[in-house]
Amino acid sequence: TLPILLHWIIYRKAASPPLSTFVLLGPSGAGKTAFLSLVESSSLYKAKTPSHSTHTSQTSTSTTVTLPPSVPIFSNRYRSVNDPSLPDAKRNAVKYVLRDTPGHGKLRSAQLTQLQTELSSKSKKEASSICGIIFFVDAASLVEGAENLRDYAGYLYDILLVLQKIVLSKGKLSKKAGTNFPILVAANKQDLFTALPPGSVKQKLESEIDRIRQTRQKGLLDASANPEHDEDGEEVLGGDGDKFTFHGLEDDIGVKVDVVGGFAKAENEKDGVSATGIRKWEEWIGSCL
Template sequence: TIPIFLHSVVFRSSGLITLPSILLIGPSGSGKTSLLTLFERGTKAAATHISQTPIAVECSLPVGSVANSDRYRSENDPTNQAHKKFLLVDTPGHGKLRHHALENITNPQNLKGLIFLVDAATLSAGDEGLRQTADYLHDVLLLLQKRATGSKAAKALKEIPVLIAANKMDLFTALPAALVKSSLEAEISKVRTSRSKGLLDSGIGMGDAEDEKDDWLGEMGSINFKFSQMEEFDVSVEVVGGNVAGGEGPTVDKWWKWISERL
């Protein structure tokens, strides 16, 4: 499974240190492989990378950005270098393989945050991409929500920050970040309603108010889903735009910043 594999990667590349990891998920085609490749390269020479697999890539923060945990260290402190490294874990966006992604969330290995990458050019109203993306995101957020009320191990990471990275901003069809946010919220509201209706129709939810409550994302009784409803479950969601490819080169500074603030 991915968590075990991940461990061996960490062991090989960094001795006994378990590197902080950032989980990268999202529908296929959103740009995960491209982002992984870009982040692995960073701004440094390739020499800083030690391991490369399709799913876990060791990255370093670009020169000049300081991890949150290192902000009081002297610039010459050698531990600075070690602390700047982190693992970016790619997970298959394909439906059937999604449980691997979800496994990583329930078994955090020094997990510091989650990046959900979306293709901002496929999120217009009525676009199949919007429905699929909202469907996947709904499931991920529901898992995080359940985690907050779940087992001890899953609770190890108290607060989980989620970055919805709205990719492909270089394309003129891409929605701006604010619209990506509201479109996803609106579509997740629909997913949420149809899921609970599905439960009722199949009789699963009948008479068991607790179960129904468990599978309802965000605030009970609310008509519209908002990402801010996740705060109650210690999940903070931010939507930030960027582009990995195209345009006049990559624009990922804000994503880097988000990562560095969580390391």
């Protein structure tokens, strides 16, 4: 019976689907590390596994964490596990993975390449476990100057362009039928009175992305007037014509962007650390699981 038992164990291990992964992106200083440590400190389970990229010398860190039992899960929405009247211990703590990435400007293209490789894998065996992206924004820095806004919008533009390329070549990105691929723009540092509210963050990002798009479109037109121009591989985000909006992007390529405010700074309370500032983001994660 031992070989049968071993076979059963190995088979079980291989058959269990990988945990849903959310990739944390955004310029450094936005609050990714603060968010991760807050999630870890309130998680019932945590395990860190450094994952080494095979394409670059960069490392990203994957951490398995749990969602607080009081946060509803989309796939469990009809079950009693979400019944708020039940004590926490009676409800399931759902595990997921957060993958932190270095946000320094020079490392961005490597991260985008890795994201593209993973998400565009066609084989079922290598199918990506990435089920969403969380893009961190320091909402307090956006009022300080146009340069910060340009940096954030430029990074987000590049991410969206990667997703558009995959959708155009491979088709839908979302793994769940009838849903769109989710991106959370976490408008962080809402505890500071100088922080822009999420609605303004959304509006500013949309108009800056629109500006970037126009500039790139013009660049391509100018370049294509040159007979020696090689058009291969150059694209612009969104169809030509209308002003860029996240809503339009959802219609075009099935990528849904939500801008949600919060703060990744722990509030010190008598009985430990309170993570109220990240609650809405955890609810967003729960709605994708």
